[in-house]
Amino acid sequence: MKGLFSGVKVGIFLLIVAGATWYSFHAVTEGIGSAKGYKVHALFNDATGLVDKSMVQIAGLRVGQIVDRSLDGRKARVDIFISQKHRIFENAVITKKSTSLMGGFYLEIDPGTPTMLDPISGQKRKSKLLKNGDRIMVVVEPTSTGDLINNAGQLLPEIQKLVQEVRKLTSHNVKTLINNTDNAIVTNSKALNSLIKRIDDVAKDIQGVTATAPRDIDVILKNIRDTTKDLKTIIGRTGGRIDGVGDSLQAGLSKINKMIDKLDNQLTGDKSIVSNTKGLTENIKEITEKINKGEGTIGKFVTSAKIADDIEKITSDVKGFVGNLTGLQTEVGLRSEYNLMANTVKTYISVNIFPRHDKYYLIELIDDPRGYRSTTYTVTRTDNPVVGPPLSRTEQISVTDSFRFSFMFAKKIDFFTFRFGIKESTGGGGVDIHLMDNKLQIHADIFDFSANIFPRVKVGLMWEFYRRMYLIAGIDDLMNERPRTGAGGGRDFFIGAQIRFTDEDLKALLLFGGSAIGSMTK
Known part of the structure; x- marks a missing residue:
């Protein structure tokens, strides 16, 4: 009966995760595709990285998606669906931008202005609104590292x-x-x-x-x-x-x-x-x-005008490439969790790298005093009654205190953030739910699939009680009552706190710390 109850809990959890995943993707993809709107298109020299249903944004907010791609002569035609409530003028500019260092791309549109200078007469006139089937004339494409x-x-x-x-x-x-x-x-x-x-x-x-x-x-x-x-x-x-x-x-x-x-x-x-x-x-x-x-x-x-043009182009490419690198935002976090049952403190040092506001890379270094558990079984067979029973079994459990790491890709869609990659030195994934304008977060992770009877499931609640300061509570290894092997120590409750620093916070701390050290040495 106890095993049946554990199976029911696993099934309920998987259904919740599957339902949340389906809802988020359905709201993002099907919601935009079924809304009222119109289609425009643009011609690109290189459409690498642009796939169907890729995001189309204005000022960082999603307003549409890519619906079709085809060849138009020697150029790539990309058809875009735009929501009806967003207007685009004839002097609009569409830019192909990178979503990450891994090669993903999306489209950013500058919708243009209601008035413009006529390129022929030079007189100021009203800009025309783009309608269904019209083309965005001005296209800006980034320079790749290969170019x-x-x-x-x-x-x-x-x-x-x-x-x-x-x-x-x-x-x-x-x-x-x-x-x-x-x-x-x-x-x-x-x-x-x-x-x-x-x-x-x-x-x-x-x-x-x-x-x-x-x-x-x-x-x-x-x-x-x-x-x-x-x-x-x-x-x-x-x-x-x-x-x-x-x-x-x-x-x-x-x-x-x-x-x-x-x-x-x-x-x-x-x-x-x-x-x-x-x-x-x-x-x-x-x-x-x-x-x-x-x-x-x-x-x-x-x-030679060609050499001058080449130098100007290379400097422009270098400027754009360096601009993309310097546009990365970094967030450093320090977190400690107290495990109530094991009476130990688990420490995290994390770095979040944000190439865009809705996407980041998570790097963690974890120190868990519960360590990594491994079990060794020794079976002895003998026919000599003096030595011992005919069949004996020895079980040896060893615990090693070692550091573990995480490296995960995270993507934010609406109020969900989906994570996938390496979690505490094992494969895994997770989902975060953002509530109350990101003041309250619910996070769930599943990893370490082969260490115990069930995968290790960790569910927690994080509350930002002050700017970049958080209180944490939750349950670890939800599915397993007792430890077996791996890094999990069995079901345990934890409480803790976290503090995060951004680039600007770190600059201020370094400046303050440098001034303090300088004044002490005088």
């Missing part, structure tokens, strides 16, 4: 060519330019030093002339003014001095002429400044002409 890697691979040969060209330029042309510049500086510095020295000599000669000549000129002028009587006598008296002045001036002029000739040779001769810098200017001119014509890797890199 990103391919684009980067196509750019690598161009980068290698650019590096080789720069290496050649720096090893030959730049060295030639430096040598020519150095030779020009050395040669011209000698010429300039010689020119400055000659100018200094000329200045000394002119200074000598101007120092002696004024006195003689004053005497001559005075004699001319005062007397004209004896011109021959005056000329005879001052002739030598005038001749001396003339000789000095003539010597100075000769030196100036020589200096000008030397300067002309420096400017126009074979070893002139122009000749020394001619190689430098020719090299620069040759390089700039090649770059302007698009010759060589550097020229192609500067003038």
